[in-house]
Amino acid sequence: MKWASYERLRQAIAAGASTAVVTRLGDGAQALFDGERWDDGLGLDAEQRAGVARMLVADRSGLLQGSEELFVRSYARAPRLIVVGAAHISQFLAPMAMLAGFEVVIIDPRRAFASPERFAGVKLVHRWPDEALADLKLDATSAVVTLTHDPKLDDPALIAALSSPAFYVGALGSKRTHAKRIERLTEAGLADKVGRIHAPVGLDLGGRSPREIAVSILAQVIQVRYRGALG
Amino acid sequence: MATDADEIFPQIERWRAQGHGVALATVVHTWGSSPRAAGSHLAVNERGEFVGSVSGGCIEGAVVTEALAVIGDGKPRTLEFGVSDEQAWEVGLACGGQVRVFVERFE
Numbered sequence: 532m533k534w535a536s537y538e539r540l541r542q543a544i545a546a547g548a549s550t551a552v553v554t555r556l557g558d559g560a561q562a563l564f565d566g567e568r569w570d571d572g573l574g575l576d577a578e579q580r581a582g583v584a585r586m587l588v589a590d591r592s593g594l595l596q597g598s599e600e601l602f603v604r605s606y607a608r609a610p611r612l613i614v615v616g617a618a619h620i621s622q623f624l625a626p627m628a629m630l631a632g633f634e635v636v637i638i639d640p641r642r643a644f645a646s647p648e649r650f651a652g653v654k655l656v657h658r659w660p661d662e663a664l665a666d667l668k669l670d671a672t673s674a675v676v677t678l679t680h681d682p683k684l685d686d687p688a689l690i691a692a693l694s695s696p697a698f699y700v701g702a703l704g705s706k707r708t709h710a711k712r713i714e715r716l717t718e719a720g721l722a723d724k725v726g727r728i729h730a731p732v733g734l735d736l737g738g739r740s741p742r743e744i745a746v747s748i749l750a751q752v753i754q755v756r757y758r759g760a761l762g
Numbered sequence: 763m764a765t766d767a768d769e770i771f772p773q774i775e776r777w778r779a780q781g782h783g784v785a786l787a788t789v790v791h792t793w794g795s796s797p798r799a800a801g802s803h804l805a806v807n808e809r810g811e812f813v814g815s816v817s818g819g820c821i822e823g824a825v826v827t828e829a830l831a832v833i834g835d836g837k838p839r840t841l842e843f844g845v846s847d848e849q850a851w852e853v854g855l856a857c858g859g860q861v862r863v864f865v866e867r868f869e
Contacts, residue, residue: 532786532866532868533869534868537774537868544767554790554864554866556838556840556864558838559866592799592800593800594791594800602788602790602791602864604788604801605801606765606767609768632765
């Protein structure tokens, strides 16, 4: 790979653009596609370019269909985990999820909770969840978990998440708490969407400490990402 | 460190800044139960130091050796490892899968 191509790849990734590099295995010649523009050192035809674009969207790497010679490496943007509530569980969930490959954002308007001291190295947003989530532009690679225990903060976040294509929506709270939450969200007009909420949140691993609950939430998010909601 | 690229690219840049030759090995195709999927990277410098992985650890040694040759002459190579390959008996995949690895030098 030419250093110049490598630098373009690094810049595109840093700018949040999913990018593909196509390599001809015989001589190592390459093309780069940042989701919009091509820097094509291979002279790919329209059909080949369309095939590369499809692989990039699906975050798949491998030989281009119909070729033994053209290899596509997709550098897709990492999935995001948006945690609403800078709770004790969040202090474990955030670093664990970052190690597992997620971009993590914690939303909590309460600065005493969402402080850099409690969340070293984690992106913190000190705004109300509905505003913050609107800015984050949730997409199909986003997961949202609410952990505040406070309907004033959790409910607006859930309403925003359920109205988005997020692949996972989870909410902390007992079955009883969740039954009341469903009543409120149904009154808010989301009757057909409340079934998407994973609650009680997380896989039932048996652990009850904040760090164990963080593992169960992260495990469920990963399971739903690959296996779908019914896991 | 959200992706494999985030894990190895900073190391590649440190090596470049220190003036090391650097090669990148990438899994381009797998058959059967290979431990690392297509796209997995292993970066190697000319001292044989490496970061990342292209298997569960069974072929990294052989890939590093080939990467040193690629750093030396600049010619990209495509390597195959697995049960149908003679090298399998020496360095093959314990799990029985097959893997094709492309190795290129940063220029």
